Amino acid sequence: MEQLKKTWLLQPHKRPKLLIVDDQPTNIRVLHELFREDCDVFMATSGEQAITVCLAQIPDLVLLDVVMDGVDGHEVCRRLKADPATQDIPVIFVTAKQQDSDEVLGLELGAVDFISKPINPIVVRARVRTHLTLKLQNDLLRSMALLDGLTGVANRRKFDEEISADWRQCFREQKPLSLILADVDFFKRYNDQYGHQAGDSCLRSVAQALSETVRRPYDLVARYGGEEFACLLPTTSHAGAVEIAEKMQANVRALAIEHSTSDADHVVTISLGVATVTPTGVLAFEALIDAADMQLYEAKNAGRARVASVEM
Structure with a gap:
């Protein structure tokens, strides 16, 4: 062999x-x-x-x-x-x-x-x-x-495949499925101020910080689009997902990447939306995405650089 x-x-x-x-x-x-x-x-x-x-x-x-x-x-x-x-x-x-x-x-x-x-x-x-x-x-x-060419984490196609598979597995086992959506705060301003090469480097650093926060082999960090990232956490409770999101926020802030034009802080920060659900035959996984996206909107609307969450 x-x-x-x-x-x-x-x-x-x-x-x-x-x-x-x-x-x-x-x-x-x-x-x-x-x-x-x-x-x-x-x-x-x-x-x-x-x-x-x-x-x-x-x-x-x-x-x-x-x-x-x-x-x-x-x-x-x-x-x-x-x-x-x-x-x-x-x-x-x-x-x-x-x-x-x-x-x-x-x-x-x-x-x-x-x-x-x-x-x-x-x-x-x-x-x-x-x-x-x-x-x-x-x-x-x-x-x-299935890898994002810029950041090295999973790409959107991989995320779409995994959330479907995780939804089915958590439905079979009646275990919770948690999703975190994260967005780099005022990223357009960052690109305008420091240039697109610096912007690319920033995204790579953020992706690495997010990936280092999760430990289990079946957890997934993916680039969801632009400066937005997603993290799938099968069999993870709402409290556990919120804890991970807060660690992600702290790890990105600890990178200390200068962002002088941000209204949230003088360094690069992220806003995060967390949603958790135990799948049923009534809901589809798109409902979980919509819920996390709504929480991300709430985090941004409340001033950014924070976590908002909901348990469905």
Whole structure:
């Protein structure tokens, strides 16, 4: 798996996640032994369990048996490909069925490969290595396309994808989802006074200060547009989100970037709007954005360089 390791050096904090699905424990043990040194291996012994693990872990590849009691492999693949949260997970069918029609059906359902039982360890390792490498390379290219070129944080497209996914997850778990919208105060005046290059440098510094405030890997700081930033905080209470917003405000002020034409302070400051909601079937995530935007307006209207918040 040497090429896979080289590809993964670009993301050294992670190892590939591999899900093995088979209702025969012996088959799972054989595949687990093949990949435990190179991957974080997850296991499922039924179709329903496989879907649950996929939603919870979002593996990089699934080795999926076809013939299982209850929900079979074909139905698992159909459900994974129908759900936006799991549709990009590559699936390899591992099955004793060897008819051409079986392979064609698997590929039509969205599988990327088809391995026959009894397995040949060399063949299985080679095919898993190939598809994991492709997945990791595609993830890297996609992540680069979802970064803001100026500030290095996530871009608006990434934010739109994440808030939709976070909304669905928090709805399933009935956990709160918090959103912070932040705006650099009197930024047009800053550009007019110090020039656009200084303005770009200011935005980069603000983005870094905001990013350093959040710690969890699933929290997201994104450039929402112009001098406005957004921070998504899944499973975060209203009080916790307000605390983070206040830290963001303090961290930006601590940069001590001179802003002589600001009416809020002599240094660069930000105004922040915070909204928190536990998603329901009645609301859509746009309601959370509207609420945070309204709080941002309230913060600006109250004099800027402050936090305004609401719990929906």
